[in-house]
Amino acid sequence: RVYHTYYQWVCFVLFFQALAFWAPRFIWKMAEGGLTRNLVLGLNSPLLNGESREASIRLLTEYFTANMHLHNGRFFTYAATETLNLLNVVLQMLMLDRFLGNQFSSYGIEVLKFTEWDEAVRFDPMIKIFPRMTKCDFYNFGASGSIERKDALCLLPINVLNEKIFIFLWFWLYLLAVLSALTLLYRALTIFIPTLRVMALNSHCRLSNSRAIKQVLSKGSIGDWFMLDLLAKNMEASNFKELIVRLKEKFETDADAESLDLLKDKLNLLSEKLSFMEKR
Incomplete structure (x- = not known):
């Protein structure tokens, strides 16, 4: 005898599954605080007029220059x-398996096998877990109390x-588990392989030059790449290409100015040494 409750x-x-899936998105939205939307500055439109486009790209260039790292x-x-997404999916699969009497983990496989069984011996696994007709016990007070x-x-x-809901959930959760695991693998690779960041950013905006992207990313950290990657997904391609060009030129100008200052310091130091030697 099996009791179904x-x-x-x-x-x-x-309902609680929906809340659990919503929680990681809520955490990210609170941490991000709408920064990406504010940084786009209307550059997601290809019809932005010249003055507004120029002003927005200049502001973005100044922002990244001042907030690198x-x-x-x-x-x-x-x-x-x-x-959290991957952990949430795995825990929900374990929870549903416990909730359905340790039958959820093989639920989808059993349903797929069900169609291949012989008509004389097959038994629908969906009816086994969710019976449509069952024996019920009713307790009432009799005439004597x-x-x-x-x-x-x-x-x-x-x-x-x-x-039907749970057979859909079985396939959906397993698909999400695989995709979440692949996403984490990709995230780990972007942390340890800087070249992959250049390839990822270039794939999101093929108009940009990969050499220029590499030069810009060499000046920043993985967080700067992440923000540029978000902008590449949300900005119009030609506007993002212009942003990369401006950042490259800005970093080169700053590097030249820094080299010039360093050269001046060396010349001053050499001059002081020569003056000291002449006095002796």
Whole structure:
């Protein structure tokens, strides 16, 4: 004899599953604070007039120049939410397996095998977990006041819907688990392989020159790459290409100015040494 009671709690389980899936997105939105939307500055439109486009790109260039190496916190927060996504999927699969009497883990496989079984011996696994007709016990007070037990056949039409919901969830959760694991693998590779960051950013904006992208990324950290990658996904391609060109020129100008200052310092130091030697 198998007792089925979990179907009464399906709606609550689905509600808490939805909250759990929403939590990582909420954490990221709170940490990001709308920064990407504010940095786009209307550059997601290809029809922006020349003056507005020039002003927006100049502001973005000044922002990245002044805030280099300050975006690592957002990158690692995003990576943490991606980890939460994978952890959430795995824990939900384990929870559903426990909720359905350790039958969820093989639910989808059994349903796929069901179609291949012989008509004479096959038994629908969906009906096994979510029966549409079952034996029910009713307890009522009899004429003398004592409790009488009556058994009857009960129809459970809600399980026709429940079985479809959970077979969809089985395939969906396994797909999400695989995609989340691949996403974490990609995130780890971008941390340890800088060349992959150049390739990723170039793939999101093929108009930009890969050499210019490499020069810009060499001046920043992984957090700066992450913010540029978000902008590449949200900006019009020609505008992002112009931003990369401006950043490259800005970094080269700053490097030339720094080299010139260093050369001046060396000349001053040499001059002081020569003056000291002449005095001696």
